[in-house]
Amino acid sequence: MTRAIAVSCGDPSGIGPEIAIAAWNLRTKLGLPPFFLIADTALLTARSQLTGQFCPVEACTPEDAAAIFERALPVVPLKHAFRDDPGVPLAGNAAGIIESIERAVGLTLQGKARAVVTCPISKKPLYEAGFAFPGHTEFLAHLAQAHLGRPVTPVMMLAGPLLRAVPVTIHIALREVPAVLTSAMIVETARITGAALRSEFAIARPRLAIAGLNPHAGEGGSMGSEDESIVRPAVEALSAEGWSVQGPLPADTMFHPAARETYDAAICMYHDQALIPAKTLGFDDSVNVTLGLPFVRTSPDHGTAFGIAGKGIAKADSFIAALRLADQLAGNREAAA
Structure with a gap:
């Protein structure tokens, strides 16, 4: 049985439905791997008509999705219907958004889907509906932990054709970073990254570059002590474990x-030390990858774009890159198993 990639619909008021439709229309030209959307079939049909994109939609089971993919966009229907209001995020759609993510993960863990690709979500309407997680990544880690029965540490990677970048601290204020950052965090992030480079990216001996925190990597302590007291001990510990690692390196000459x-x-x-170079070098074709999970998860490297939703001008490049990378990583993981 050919397994398709499970795509969670994201916030239906954003461009998630449109980029999925656009990708399906390019499936033959670009040779895309089969995927199915977990979504509201009526909304997808309406959005394809609104944006002038021809796209037949066919409800299906995950097992039938690959066979349907050539003739229609396969959709595993949600139990929660969506209110279709492009550009207007609604707390009333939160239940369906969450259901879509949960089912994409569940189907992949059950072996009924090849990998998970998530369309963008907006946190505010989810929070208004009582969503208890900071974002996608933390929720995915929660679902993985429930499945495995042990803690899971998710690691965010921005992967593009020219750069793979991983932030150790993510969504916290810059002034909080020095107080939060520890050698143990750097070591754990690097270990998870190195293991994923081996198993999912098929790199036999991964080479890791560790950025310094301060300008010029602290310049021997004259521009802050953290690079010598926090970053360098982490680099030394990783080297002692046998990792090919260099650092702390001045970030302004790393890229x-x-x-x-x-x-x-x-x-x-x-966050910005990783994402600024990653997005500068590959804004349209970089992909958000979550490492450290028991399944492959990728996502387009952009948000919901409410301002252009429903106008038929959203670009599907990053979503297409996310599909291709998910397919590649799943294949490498299977080969390494």
Whole structure:
């Protein structure tokens, strides 16, 4: 049985439905792997008509999705219907958004789907409906933990053709980073990244570059002590474990072409240190990958784009890249098993 990729619909008021429709219309031209959407079939049909994109929609089971993919967009119907209001995030749609994520993960863990690709969500309407997680990644880790019966540490990677970048701290204020950052966090993030580079990216001996926290990686302590007291001990510990690792490196010289040739992933100390170079080097084709989960999860590297939802102008490039990478990583993981 050919297993399709499970795609959670994201916030239906955003561009998630449109990029899925656009990708399906390009399936033959681009040779895309089969996928199915967990969504409201009526909303998808209405959105394809609103945006002028021809797209037959066919309700299905996960097992039938790959066979249907060539003739129609396969959709596993939600139990919760959506209110179709492009550009207007609604707390009333939260139950269906959450259901879509839960079912995509569940079907993949059951072996009925090849991987998970998540369309963008907006946190505010979810919070208004009582959603208790900071975002997608934390919710996915919760679902994985419930399945495995043990704690799971998710690691965020931005993966593009020119750079793979991983932030150690993510959605916290910049002023909080020095107080939160520890050597143990850096080591754990690097270990998970290295293991994923082996099993999912098929890199036999991953090379890791560890960024410093301060300008010039602290310049020997003259621009902050954290690089010597926190980052360097982590690098030394990783080296002692046998990892190919370098650092702490000045972040302002880590991302030019010659530097990127020396490593397979950059471990960065905070959100923008990783995401600014990643998005600059591959804004349309970088993919958000969650490492450390018992299933492959990728996502387009953009948000819900409520401002252009329903206008038929959303670009599907990052979603298509997420589909392709999910298919590749799932194949590598299966081969390594």
